[in-house]
Amino acid sequence: MMRRLKPVLATVGMVLAGCAVAATTSSRATSLESTATESLLSVGASRAAPAFEVAIQRSPFRLVTRQHGKTVLQTTAAEPAAIDFDTASGLVGTTNVRDVTWQDGAVSIEVDTTDPGRRVRVRLAPEDDGYRLTAHVLGETQAKLDWVALHYDMPASGHWYGHGETKTRNGGPYTEQAWPLDRPGELGGRPLDTAFAPASYNMVEPFWFTQSSAGFVMHTTQLMTVSMGAYQDKVAGFAVHDTESLDASVFVGHTPRDVFGNYVALAGKPAESDATDVQYEKTVWNSWGQFYADVTQKDFLDWAQKIHEADIPSHTVSLDDGWMSHYGDFTFNEKFPEPKVMSDRIHAMGYHFGLWVTLWINLDADNYQLATNRGYLLKSKDDANVPCTVTWWNGKAGIVDLANPEARAWYLGELHALERNLGVDGFKFDTRFFDERCAPYTPDLTMRDYQRLGADMARGFDLQGMGIRTHWTGAQRDGFVIRQIDKGTGWDSLRSSVTQNLALATVGYPFLATDMIGGSLDQPPPSKQVLVRWAQVAAAMPVLYSSTSPRGYDEETVRLYREAVQLHGRLLPYILRQKDRAIAEGEPMMKPLFFEFPHDAAAYEITDEWLLGDSLLAAPVVADAKARHVHLPEGTWFDVTQRRTLRGPTDLRDYPADLDTLPLFVRMGTRDEAALMNAFQ
Known part of the structure; x- marks a missing residue:
């Protein structure tokens, strides 16, 4: 027989990644009942969220979240333990529950571990959209722990999503993306x-969600190691x-959405989009995929002239x-x-002129000694008297410290001089704003703070539809176009x-471009x-980003490339409505x-179809083929290519799509509906 402890009304406060967030007050009816084998936290429905329960299994310790009796999220129990941590003497994991109590509007759980001298205190606090899960290692600690980890059983929740760009051992995120996350790329x-953090060059978020309408966010600005079935x-x-x-x-919803x-x-949600209407309508051309670093002024201008003549x-x-120069x-x-x-020639063709720039100053640059002498560079973690030296794809460098007001002013002055003296209209900011091997300007600054500093700096310039790569919980508000990491060809x-x-x-990032059309990554040009x-x-x-010229x-x-860009332009009124909706609602x-x-x-499980807004389904051909399978969900659909109406759900086998056909x-x-039908007349 279960022993009912008490029904409660819980009030919970939240802190997000070092910055204050409005308190969440939960008025959901909550109860805790216990037996010899488990305790059951039951949380009633709210206006926006369903009822759910969390079973606290005692031996071994496991948390099982259920909705309508169905498991939606479940930790592991053993091999690995639900929670484990690294000590000087080796790996330690949770074992059996010692005690479960109700304290201050939350369930407090004392859990034994494989080390008799250490326990883990787990706390579950109901919130309006789920519950807060915290865990703290207790006991005599000879040295600081290297890490503490939480483990989930993936199959219990169906398919997994979130995370952002996935680093893998087989080419991710450059040539593969695992999606759903429970399947290999x-x-x-x-x-x-192993470097999942705000300072990562990869666009990552500490948020994961599942097919079963559950998910969670890790509140941290620390370095993480994340494995989705890899270990x-x-x-x-x-x-x-x-x-x-x-x-x-932990979130529990009616749907994954x-x-x-x-x-x-x-x-x-984004406060605005950094891209202008014309940057949504037309494409930007960037020289990287065409030339890589072997570009010359003559080659650059010839390339631009031929693109101009192609009338794209x-x-x-x-x-x-x-x-x-360095x-x-x-x-x-x-x-x-x-x-x-060169700048004047680009302007004469009717285009804006942009430049690639970086905060990283190589050791052989003239500015390296200047920046070192003036204290403009991030300092070493090991020795605050010397700059932090980092290795990147162009050598060894120091990084301009944007938290240093004098360093920031100097760097901005260099960029404004390029605008003033050469007519540069905007910049493509590359590389990172911080490296975890460096020390922050003041001890209270985190890696996430440097993302904020980089975003604030970049906001003062025209990013020309190429945006920047800032991320981590809260960066969504900036509203930058996000260009994904380099792809192969x-x-x-x-x-x-x-x-x-x-x-x-x-x-949470609605304003997106792929890597430049045709790819790059120092690989040979793409096939036609x-x-x-x-x-x-x-x-x-949403946004076009080009490099490899079809004139080659x-x-x-050339004609098919032009037609693709023109089609995007015809969709502009619809695209801009989706942009405005993303700002108003946070909708992708x-x-x-x-x-x-x-x-x-x-x-x-569909990885090669998507909805642009609510009303346009794209099913492009992404293989060396002239036909593909198309899945249409429920509803009535107009086939733009074949000018017919179809009723879903239905599957179109071997849908014909020659090289001049984009299935929409x-x-x-x-x-x-009316606006789209007009665009496709």
């Missing part, structure tokens, strides 16, 4: 990131380094890496004898660019088919089918 890699099959592990505690909010909404409510709607031509010196090398002439990278944007959209199909993929996404191929390639501009159709089981379907009966 196309090349066989499972997500494994142990079917086990998701989340280790927070340099701590003795874990802090997470609800759980995403819980995270957006916490992280914030464009707004900016941007010079990427390869122009600096990395960190804002002077042009001998390959660019007349930079002002093959079919695998094209497919990964689709799933990676779906991953980024569903952690990859380039055209990539342009078609990008046409049904045949006239059909592009999203997986299951966001709109949560009861469509097939939608959870308009969802009938929505408010945007």
Whole structure:
């Protein structure tokens, strides 16, 4: 027989990544009942969220979250333990529950471990959208713990999503993206990131959600190690380094879209979009994928002129890496004898002119000694008297410390001089704003704070539709276009660019571009088919980002590339409405089918279709083929290519799609039906 302890009304406060967040008050009816084998925390329904329960299993310790009697989230119990941590004498894990009590509006759980001298205190506090889960290691500690980890049983929740760009052992996030996260990427890699942190160059978020309409966010600004089945099959592990505690909010919703909404409510929705209307309408050209760093002034201008002659709607031509005399010196090398002439030529064609820049100053740069002498660089963690030296793809460097007001003013002065003297209209900011091997300007600053400093700095410039790569809970508010990490130039990278944007959209970043159309990554140029199909993929996404010129191929390639960009332009009124909705509601501009159709089981495994807004379904060809399978969810759909109306749910086998065909379907009966049908006349 269960022993009922007491019903309660819980009031809980929240802190997000070091910054205050409005307190969450839960008025949900709550009770705790116990037997010899488990305690059951029951939480009643709220206006926005369903009722749920958490079973606290005693031997071994495990947390099982259920909704309507069905498990939606479940920790492991053993091998690995639900919670484990690293000590000087080895790995220690939770074993059996010693005691369960109700204290101060929350369930307090004392759990024994494999080390008799240590216990873990777990606390579950009901909240309006789920519950707060905290854990703290207790006992005599000879040395600081390296990490504390929480483990979940992945199959118990169906498919997993969130995370952002997935680092894998097989090429992720560059040539593969594991999505859903419980399945390996196309090349066989499972997500494994040992540097999952705000300072990462990868776009990552400490938020995960599941097909079963549950999810959670880790509240930390520390370095994490995240494994989605990479260390142990079917086990998701989340280790927070340099701590003795874990802090997470667990969400329970009616649908996966609800759980995403819980995270957006916490992280914030964009206050604005940094891209202008014309940057949504036309494409930006950046020289990287065309030349890499082997670009010259002559080559750059010839490339721009041929793009201009191809009459492809464009707004900016941007010079990427390869122009600096040394990395960190804002002077042009001998390959660019007349930079002002180059800028003027681009302007004469009717485009804005952009430049690639970095905060990283190489040791051989003239500015390195200047910045060192003036104390402008981040300091070493080991020796505060010397700059922090980091290795990147262009050598060894120091990093301008944006938290130092004098360093920031100097760096901004260099950029403004380029604008003033050469007519530079905007910048592509590359590399990171901080490195975890460095020390912050003051001890109270975190890696997340440096993301904020970078965002604040970049906001003062035209980012020309290429945006920046800032992330971690709260960065969603900035509203930057997010360009995904470099891709290769093959079919695998094209497919990964689709799933990676779906991953980024569903952690709160609505304004997205793929890597430059056709890819890059120092690989040979894409085939004609990859380039055209990539342009078609990008046409049904929020923002276009180009590099490889179709003029290097045949006239059909030029025509099909142009048509893809023109199609995107015809969709501009619809795209801008989705942009405004993202600002007002936090709704993704592009999203997986299951966001709109949560009861469509097939939608959870589709990786090459998406919705742009609520009303346009894109199903591009992303393989060397002239046909594909198309899944249409429930409702009435207009087939743009074949000019017919279809009733879903239905599966179109071997849908014909020659190189000049982008399969698109308009969802009938929505408010945007008329506008879309007009665009496709």
